Amino acid sequence: MWNVAVSPACIGSGVCAGSAPGHFAIGADGRSHPPATPVDPDDAILGAAASCPMEAITVTDADTGTHVDPFI
């Protein structure tokens, strides 16, 4: 399982919500939030993390805490 987190650097571009809709949603605060975490591994999450203009998305292995996102 992966833990998914969005940092306060998020500007609400919606790139992640558009590219991995099940895994990110824009909240009432205009920022992105993962609706559920931890989640089963899915390449769309890594694609969203790599596409984030603010490098605000971190993805870690829920058991080991090891980074699996592209910004390590």
Add this chain to the structure above:
Amino acid sequence: MTLQDDALALPLPPAPSIYHPTPRLAELRANRPVAEVTFPDGSTGWLVTRYADVRQVLIDPRFSRAAAAGSAASDTGIALVATDSILGMDPPEHTRLRRLVAGAFTARRVEELRPKVTALVDTLLTDVAARPRPVDLVEHFSLPLPVRVICELLGVPPEDQHVFHAWSDTIMSDAGGDPAEIRAAMGNLAVYFGKLIADKRATPADDLMTALIAARGNQDRLTEQELVNLCFGLLIAGHETTANQINMFLLTLLHFPEEYARLAGSPELVPQAVEELMRFVQLGEGAGLPRVTTEAVDLSGVTIPAGAVVLTSMAAANRDESVFADADRLDLSREITQHLGFGAGAHHCLGAQLARMELQEALRGLLRHLPDLRIAVPDAELRFKTGMIVRSLQSLPVTW
């Protein structure tokens, strides 16, 4: 009344000035926020004008770009290019390409470029200040700045500008309604980039094109045609928009002299001024690239059926009073807002952070070098290129 009579004919009448969108958009936003429209060829679609709805259309994957290929609203050059490119794809195909290039345009990477951009701004404006007045700002500043930045980032020789600029202009226009001319320009750019890519393969460099070539070699993550299309898409997107946004920012600031004076007196306002100007200025008069619904979707109480063409008006959304108080007023001290000047969702402007930084440095440079700048001709004498999808000035004579 039949649906046909009730449908709104596009395009909307032109705006009465370059500083505000046509008042028809405000009427639509208030009374028909999801309006059925007819295109010039007689086909129908929907125009969305409220901020929340526009943002949803841009982010919600039920509004597909891929499904919009070849729709009636897709006859501009940029839409033709878009159909063959990342702009015409949906996730996950879109993500496969976007993730390859996004890393070069993150806020962190863009900050690393800032000192070089500041130095380039200083060089260009020192040259401008030494010229006999009036000076054409397009030729000497607003165009060369973004061209040199994107050329360096991508690895394109900036001295080739005279070669690719006319093709770029054609692609950003309606080419007088002749799609063959647009396809010819696209073909020329593809040949140009094919040769550049061959050169980079032989002699790799520290630039984005070389990185994309490596991505193609490594696990075949993009096709040769995708590689070429990405490169020329980045080149076009990277300069025409920013160049004309610099022009529009300056025109708008000088049209509201009290706001310009405020900025000149408080240059620390530059970052939020750029966001407010992004919200306020209409770089393009028309709607964004069309989407097509993959299923029926309810928006503001209207059911848009499956398979419908949907257009979004960023200009209308950015003037939505329910989100931006006193929305028709330019207020450079407005708290930074989530305007839709860069779009939203999977296709949110790839170069948004780069454009922000260039616009900030351009404004700072103009305030620093030419604090008494003014436009040398009245608005009525400003000459815009015709048929362009962004407001594109032929020249901008300035004096001081």
